[in-house]
Amino acid sequence: MTTFIDYLLGGVSSGAIIALMALAIVLIWRSTRVVNFAQVGQAMFTTYVALTVRDATGNWIIALLAAIAAGAVLGLVVHWLVIRPVKRVDTSGAIIATFGVLISLQALAGMLWGGDTRGYAPPVSNDGIQLAGRIWPFSWYDVLVIGVTIALVIGLTLLFTRTNIGLAMRASAFNPEVARLSGVRVSRSLAYGWILAGMVGAIAGVLVAPTSQVSPNSFDILLVFAFTAAVIGGLDSLVGAVTFGIGTGLVISLVSGYSDSSNAPVVALVLLALNLLLKPDGVFGHHHSRAV
Amino acid sequence: MLTVSELSVSYGAVRALANVSLTVPPGEVTAVIGANGAGKSTLMRTLAGLVRPAAGSATLDGQPITGRKAEDIVRMGLALVPEGRSTIPDLTVEENLRLGGLWRNRSDRAASQAEVFDLFPILGQRRHLRADTLSGGERQQLAIGRALMAKPRCLLLDEPSLGLAPLIVTQILELVSGLARNSGLAVLLVEQNAVTALRVATTGIVLNLGEIVQTGPAADIASDEQLRHAYLGY
Numbered sequence: 001m002t003t004f005i006d007y008l009l010g011g012v013s014s015g016a017i018i019a020l021m022a023l024a025i026v027l028i029w030r031s032t033r034v035v036n037f038a039q040v041g042q043a044m045f046t047t048y049v050a051l052t053v054r055d056a057t058g059n060w061i062i063a064l065l066a067a068i069a070a071g072a073v074l075g076l077v078v079h080w081l082v083i084r085p086v087k088r089v090d091t092s093g094a095i096i097a098t099f100g101v102l103i104s105l106q107a108l109a110g111m112l113w114g115g116d117t118r119g120y121a122p123p124v125s126n127d128g129i130q131l132a133g134r135i136w137p138f139s140w141y142d143v144l145v146i147g148v149t150i151a152l153v154i155g156l157t158l159l160f161t162r163t164n165i166g167l168a169m170r171a172s173a174f175n176p177e178v179a180r181l182s183g184v185r186v187s188r189s190l191a192y193g194w195i196l197a198g199m200v201g202a203i204a205g206v207l208v209a210p211t212s213q214v215s216p217n218s219f220d221i222l223l224v225f226a227f228t229a230a231v232i233g234g235l236d237s238l239v240g241a242v243t244f245g246i247g248t249g250l251v252i253s254l255v256s257g258y259s260d261s262s263n264a265p266v267v268a269l270v271l272l273a274l275n276l277l278l279k280p281d282g283v284f285g286h287h288h289s290r291a292v
Numbered sequence: 293m294l295t296v297s298e299l300s301v302s303y304g305a306v307r308a309l310a311n312v313s314l315t316v317p318p319g320e321v322t323a324v325i326g327a328n329g330a331g332k333s334t335l336m337r338t339l340a341g342l343v344r345p346a347a348g349s350a351t352l353d354g355q356p357i358t359g360r361k362a363e364d365i366v367r368m369g370l371a372l373v374p375e376g377r378s379t380i381p382d383l384t385v386e387e388n389l390r391l392g393g394l395w396r397n398r399s400d401r402a403a404s405q406a407e408v409f410d411l412f413p414i415l416g417q418r419r420h421l422r423a424d425t426l427s428g429g430e431r432q433q434l435a436i437g438r439a440l441m442a443k444p445r446c447l448l449l450d451e452p453s454l455g456l457a458p459l460i461v462t463q464i465l466e467l468v469s470g471l472a473r474n475s476g477l478a479v480l481l482v483e484q485n486a487v488t489a490l491r492v493a494t495t496g497i498v499l500n501l502g503e504i505v506q507t508g509p510a511a512d513i514a515s516d517e518q519l520r521h522a523y524l525g526y
Contacts, residue, residue, distance in 0.1 A: 164394050171380055171391050178378045180362040181340060181371070182391045183442060 006137045007257035008250055013142035014211070015249020016149040020204035021226035022233065022241035023156070024197040029235045030173045031193025034083060034094045038101035040219040040226070042078065042198055043205030045105050046070040047214050048113050050206050051120060060123035067202040075198020079191055106216040115216060120209035145207050152200065153242055160238070169193060221265060225252065228268045232275045234282025244283070293317055294339070294370065294446045294478055299348035299358075301331075301338050301502075308334040309502045311348070316446060321469045321479040323493035323510060325486040327525060331502040332482040333375055336450045339480075340372035341365040352446055367395060371444035375451045377431040379438065381424035385415055388423050388434055392441030401441065408437040411467055429460040436468065446478040453485045461485070465492045486524045490514040498523050 021039060028036040049070040054063035078101055087094040124144055128135040160166035171179040172189035179186050205219065212218050229248045233240025251271070252264040275282070294316040301309040309331045316322045324332055337343045339350055341362035349358045357365050366372075371392075379388050389408060393401045409416035412433040418426060423434060432452055439447055449468065453461040465481070469492040472479045483489035490496050496513035498506040500523045506513060513519060 164390075167383075167387060167391055168394055170383065174380045174382050175378075177342065177374070178380055178438075179391070180342070181366055181374065181378070182438060183363050183366045183393075183395050184391070185363050 003257070004254075007253045010137040010257070011250040011253025012246065013138070013145045013249070014208075014252065015246035016146045017204050017208045017245075018222065018225045018229050018248050019242045019245025020149055020152065020200055020207070021222055022229040022245040023153070023238060024201040024204065025226055025230040026233070026235060026238060026241045027156075027193050027197040027200065029230070031169060031190045032079075032083065032087070032094075033091065033173075034087065034098065035227070035235075036078075036098045036197065037095070037223065037227075038078060038098040038105065039197065039201050040205075040223040041102035041105035042071065042074050043201040043208075043222075044214070044216060044219045045074060045109055046198075046202040047120070047205035047209050047219075048109055050202075050209070051113075051118060051214055054120075064203070064206050067206050068199045071198035071200075071202025071205075072195045073198075075194040075196075075201075076191055078198075079194035083194070084187075109216040113216075117213045117215040117218065120206075120214055122210040126210055141210065148203065148207065149242075152203065153238065156196075156200075156238060165189075165192060224265050225249075225268055228272045231272060232282055234284040237282070237284035240282060240284030294350065294352055294480065296335075296339070296350045297348060299335070299338065299350060300346045301334050301343060302346045307502055309338070309345075312499075312502075312504055313348075314497055314504065314507065316478045316480045318445065318476045318478040319472055320494040321465075321472055321481050321492050322495045322497065323481045323483060323486075323489040324497045324499055325483055325489055325513075326499035326523060328484060329501075330499040330523075332484075332499055333450055334502075335499070336372055336374070336448050336480070336482055339365075339370065339448060340374075342372075366442050366444070369443075369445040370448065371439035371442045371446070372448040373435045373439045373450060373452065375454060377428065377454075378435045379423040379426075379431050381422065384420055384422055385426070385434055386419045388438050389415070389441050392438035393443070396441075396443070400443070404441050404443055408440050411440070411471060412437055428456050429464065432456060432460075432464060436464070440471075444477070446480065447472075449479065449481045451482060451484060453483060453488060458485075458488065461488055462491070465489075468492070486520075487514070 024039050025036060028034060046067040050063040050067035053066040082097050082101055083094050086097045122141040124140040126139045126141040128137050128139055160170060168184045169189045169192055171184055172186045176186045225248050229244040230241050233244040248268060251267060255264050255267045297313045299309055299312045312335060326332055334343060338345050341360055345358055349356060352368060352370050355368060357370060389405055393404055414430055415434055415437055423431060452464060468479060471477055481489055481493060490510040490513060493510040496508060496510040497504055498519060505523060506519055
């Protein structure tokens, strides 16, 4: 029983990071109806930016802010330079194009920073907290990760429900034509989605770096888990992404604990396949029939 | 005053509108009627900036609107309620209305919202509900309310009767024509349902295969039996 609880605890924090990456995927799906497979590539790239800034300044927070800024710029650049022109011709083409962006970013990162795996020291201890006579598989760093995730989810929810930009983004996603007829600059709203997703992904990248290390390919597995969580959550739902992000983290931790960590991606894909068979719109997704 | 002159629109080789000229004066409803495929929706979508005309122009109070983007035209004072209840189902009534005047400042928006709730009290009662919980008639009121949130000088209504009970259509259109009279709003109404449209309109325009075949006082058009048989099918 203690082992079970330990495995669960161990999964919460990795689940929180999966949740953030899933959120980024959902943000782009909501705004542009494109699944952005380059999301982890963008996060990897901005984490290298963070690494560089941190080497120079020694400051974790400045490095995080640099990554967020880089994430915003990179999100905008990918949207304007690749997705917008391709999508004008073909939506599924845009999805394939995101794979191209992923591969290009990985190649570029290798050229700029080399292919070696680099460590990323956490700002607070990543060792288990000692409490009530034993060491728990839960660190102050995990507390930080979960805290940041909760703050981001609350912030995004407020943004979407309380602000004009949030309303414009939702309207542009649900019905671009009505949004335009209401005076909303839809193409700008779509760009905001990419910028926001780039920023959230950048935060996820910096947060996962201490546990996964940093190399051009080290975030690939995160894509599998985040994609699974986003799809099971319904792709449209922020709540769904977070719930199933954390859920995926727990499942991975249990699978890795009781069997072997190499089985985790397989289990994630099995869950994804089951979900697509049983509830293709996702657990939190709405099925939209087209109104006449 | 909306002035349209010599407007032509083509979809590929198909000419949807040919040299359409008309005026929509403030304070009254102008009805464009015609059978399915006459080019009514094309006219509306072109004026609102969703479709680019091949030739011709349109001005709102002297300012040219053709060639501008839809999102700019609504800000200039011309709002379209497109066919098929253009509300966003996932947003609440209040959010749908807020959307209609998002670029305006908070107090202007509040004033417009109060006017909309005066005109359509049911929307005030349902303000916190999602739009997809509303009935068809309520959703049409919301769609019109959303357009009014832009405080337009010219309102375009595309086929508001679609899928609604005749009584509800009459009620909604009478509210709109009352609004036009009282506030000086210019209303361009496009309808397949000629009887209802001509009842609230001052001027009637008959459109057939993209061309205007008749313009005149609504009452005259409503009583012109030959015209009815030839173009309106009743």
